[in-house]
Amino acid sequence: MTVNVGVIGAGMIGADHIRRLTTVVSGARVRAVTDIDAARAAAVADSVGARALPGDTEVIGAGDVDAVLVASWGAAHAESVLAAVAAGKPVFCEKPLATTAEDCLRIVDAEQRHGRRLVQVGFMRRYDPGYREMKRVIDAGDIGTPLMVHCAHRNATVPESYHSAMAAHDTAIHEIDAVRWLLSDEIVSAQVLTPRRTAHRFEHLQDPQIMLFETAGGARVDVEVFVNCQYGYDIQCEAVGETGTVRLPDPAQPAVRTAGRSATPVLQDWKERFTVAYDVEIQEWVDSVAAGAAGGPGSWDGYAAAMISDATVEALRSGRIVGTGIKARPDFYA
Template sequence: MTVNVGVIGAGMIGADHVRRLSTIVSGAQVTAVTDIDADRAASVAAGVGARSLATGQEVIDAADVDAVLVTSWGPAHAESVLGAIAAGKPVFCEKPLATTAEDCHKIIDAETAHGRRLVQVGFMRRYDAGYRAMKQVIDSGEIGTPLMVHCAHRNPTVPERYHSEMATHDTAVHEIDTVRWLLGDEIVSAQVLTPRRTSHRFEHLQDPQIMLFETAEGARVDVEVFVNCQYGYDIQCEAVGETGTVRLPDPAAPVVRSAGRQSGPVLQDWKDRFAEAYDVEIQEWVDSVAAGAVSGPSSWDGYAAAMICDANVEALHTGEIVSTGLKDRPAFYA
């Protein structure tokens, strides 16, 4: 079975997913594309033999679209996801699922009323080979009950439009979802510490930030977000259990010994670091759509991330420990 995919949003990540669906992923083809920039949509669509349509709703309603991929501007996500649910079509939505917890809840309510899972959220780190290996070790019990998780998310630089709240919503959101998934546990509180700020930043930005989380079962998580580290794109994660630890491996790279020194490269871009994870993510989504059972990160995961991020931003501004306000996961998303 070939899954015909309609793409809403033809910007950088949207165009990259169109390329991925057309040249890497098997069992799929792009049949329709839309974007707020009609010329961009037409160009991306023409490159893969698809049609460009005027609106997201037209893509959703198209008879030759079996499933929808949403990569538009974040505030527009909820409308497209809700439209796909109403049409009964599976929908992959890049994070965020929605920009407010209220809209995330509307999606949960709509999907629950539909009676079958249709939504997958684009938390691609769950598809990275290193993180999957960590998850396997933790689930096996080899390191005992997890007590702590240490994470670091470093970028060489960020543009001037990047502001302090984006350290949570655009950056640490990946660690937030990953830790929830690795531990099978929910985050119940957030706190943010603000160290001395780096001089390599724009004046409006608090950088770095140290985010502290507690889970329902009492594990402690720290996330260092440092988005002007200068030296490269560096993602670190270590889980500490009662009887051992497991650490995320660095990407494979050659080690050079020369002139009395040993050295290796540091990646500079998130697209290089997680390119394979994106490929695996979209392939598994297409496979699940073909099988009639969407199974990746759910609407609940998108909602939980939104609630935790909102609490973390409040903690940044107040200096307090803030409850995330999460309730128990509904049985529908078990």
């Protein structure tokens, strides 16, 4: 079966997913594309033999579109996802599922009323080979009960438009989801410590930040977010258990020996670091659509991540430990 996909948003990530669906993923075809920039939508659609449509309503309602991929700007996600659910069409939504927890809950409620899972959220860390091996080790009990998780998320630089709350909402959101998934445990509180600020930042930005989380089971998690580290894009994660540890491997890079030194290069951007994860993520989404069975992180995970990141921003602003206030998970998402 070929899954015919309509894509909403043809910017950087949307265009990359269209390329992926066309040249990397098997069992899929892009049929329709829309973007707020009509000329861009037309150019991208034409490049893959699809047609450009005026808006998300037309893409979702198209008779030859089986499933929808949402890659527009975050504030537009909720309405597109809700429309896809109302149409009974599976939808892959890049993070965030919505920009407010309230809108995430609207999607959760709509999906439950529909009676079957239709939504997958683009938390691609779950598809990275290193993270998947960490998950296997933890689930197998090879390190005993997890006690602590140490994470770091470093970017070389960020633009002036990046502000302090984005450290939680846009950056650490990936660690938040990955930790929930790795530990099969919910985050119940957040705290933020603010070290001395780097000189390599814009004046309005608190950078770095150290985020401290506690899970319902009592595990402690620390996440260093440092978005002006200067040297590259560096993702680290280590889980410490009662009998051992498991650490995320660095991406394989050649070791160069010259002039009395041995060195390995550091990747410079997220696209290069997680290319394989994105490929696997979209392939598995297409496969699940073809099989009629939803998989991967869903609406509930999008809601929980929104609640936790909101609590983290409140903790940054108040200096307090803030409860995440996540509702009890419905059996529908068990």
